[in-house]
Amino acid sequence: MDSTTSEITHHFPPFFQVHKDGRVDRFMPSVFAPPTLNPQTGVESKDVLISPETGVKARIFLPKINGPDQKKLPLVVHYHGGAFCFGSALDTATAQFLTRLVSEANVVAVSVDYRLAPEHKLPIAFDDSWSALQWIGAHINGNGPELWLNQYADFGRVFLTGESAGATIAHYVAVRVGTTTGFPDGPCVRGAVMVHPYFADTKPNDVMRFMYPGSSGTDSDPRLNPKADPDSGKMGCEKVVVFVAENDEFGLKPLGVEYCETLKKSGWKGDVELVENKGEGHVFHLINPTCENALLLVQKFASFVNDDYVSE
Structure with a gap:
C-alpha cells in the first residue's frame, strides 16, 4: 500500500x-452477532433495513409468542452506546442484553443501528435515530413494512432507552416527540430509561470537534447537554428512570445525577427516578451481563415498563 x-x-x-x-x-470494533432464535428464552431476532437511502438498519427482538391470540406487547426502542463512533445494534453485547430484557419484560424491542462518526459526522446519529422512530410509527395502523411490529407491538406503550451516548440520543428523541407538531398521532412514548448517560458539560475536545464540526460546543449544544436545551421541559413522555454507576470510570455518575435535577427544574411534568448501581463501572451490564447487578438492572427495567399495565 x-x-x-x-x-x-x-x-x-x-x-x-x-x-x-x-x-x-x-480500536474497539464491534463483534457481530447474527440474528437468531434463543433456545433458552424463545426470544427471536431479525434484522431489517429502515432506509435504503442511508443504509440504516435495526434489529427487532420478539419474545416467545403464545399463539394467534397473543396480546399486543410494549415496544422498547433502543439506541446503543459507543461515544457515537463505535458499537452496534447488531453486536454481541446488545444481543445478550436485549434478549434477556425482552424475555424478562415480555416486550418487543427495536435496536437502531444508526450511522457512526467519524465517517458520518454528528448530528447524523441523532437524525438517523429520529427517522427510525418515524419508521416505527409507520406501523401504528398495522400497515407498516415489518410484520412483527404490525402484529405484536402496542404503540400506546412505547419506551425509549439507551446506554451512554445512546442515552443522549434517547433524551433527544424524547424531546423531539414532545416538540414535533403532529406527532401526537404517532406512537405514544410512555417513558425513557437512561443507562449511565453521557451528557457533556465541558468545552469540546479534539475528537468531538472532529466528529461534530458543526456543534457550538459540548456544554452549549442542546443535543449533547440537556441543561443547554430550552425544550428539555417538553419531553414527550410521562416518566424517566436514570441509572448511574457508582464507579463509572469515565466520571459520568455526577452528570446522570445532574440530569435528574435538570429535568425536575425544567418544568417537565413527568416523574424521574435515580437508581445507583453500587460497586459497578460504566455499562457493566453489557460487559458482565449475568452478574447479579446486571440481572437486577433488567428486573428494574421490566418493572418500569410494566408497572402501569393491567392485562386484559
Missing part, C-alpha cells in the same frame, strides 16, 4: 484513527 495513503492524519485513542485516504480504524 502506498505510504501516503496509509499515513495517519488523526489519532484519537481509545476511539479511532483516520488514514489519509479516509479509512477509519476503530
Whole structure:
C-alpha cells in the first residue's frame, strides 16, 4: 500500500484513527452477532433495513409468542452506546442484553443501528435515530413494512432507552416527540430509561470537534447537554428512570445525577427516578451481563415498563 495513503492524519485513542485516504480504524470494533432464535428464552431476532437511502438498519427482538391470540406487547426502542463512533445494534453485547430484557419484560424491542462518526459526522446519529422512530410509527395502523411490529407491538406503550451516548440520543428523541407538531398521532412514548448517560458539560475536545464540526460546543449544544436545551421541559413522555454507576470510570455518575435535577427544574411534568448501581463501572451490564447487578438492572427495567399495565 502506498505510504501516503496509509499515513495517519488523526489519532484519537481509545476511539479511532483516520488514514489519509479516509479509512477509519476503530480500536474497539464491534463483534457481530447474527440474528437468531434463543433456545433458552424463545426470544427471536431479525434484522431489517429502515432506509435504503442511508443504509440504516435495526434489529427487532420478539419474545416467545403464545399463539394467534397473543396480546399486543410494549415496544422498547433502543439506541446503543459507543461515544457515537463505535458499537452496534447488531453486536454481541446488545444481543445478550436485549434478549434477556425482552424475555424478562415480555416486550418487543427495536435496536437502531444508526450511522457512526467519524465517517458520518454528528448530528447524523441523532437524525438517523429520529427517522427510525418515524419508521416505527409507520406501523401504528398495522400497515407498516415489518410484520412483527404490525402484529405484536402496542404503540400506546412505547419506551425509549439507551446506554451512554445512546442515552443522549434517547433524551433527544424524547424531546423531539414532545416538540414535533403532529406527532401526537404517532406512537405514544410512555417513558425513557437512561443507562449511565453521557451528557457533556465541558468545552469540546479534539475528537468531538472532529466528529461534530458543526456543534457550538459540548456544554452549549442542546443535543449533547440537556441543561443547554430550552425544550428539555417538553419531553414527550410521562416518566424517566436514570441509572448511574457508582464507579463509572469515565466520571459520568455526577452528570446522570445532574440530569435528574435538570429535568425536575425544567418544568417537565413527568416523574424521574435515580437508581445507583453500587460497586459497578460504566455499562457493566453489557460487559458482565449475568452478574447479579446486571440481572437486577433488567428486573428494574421490566418493572418500569410494566408497572402501569393491567392485562386484559
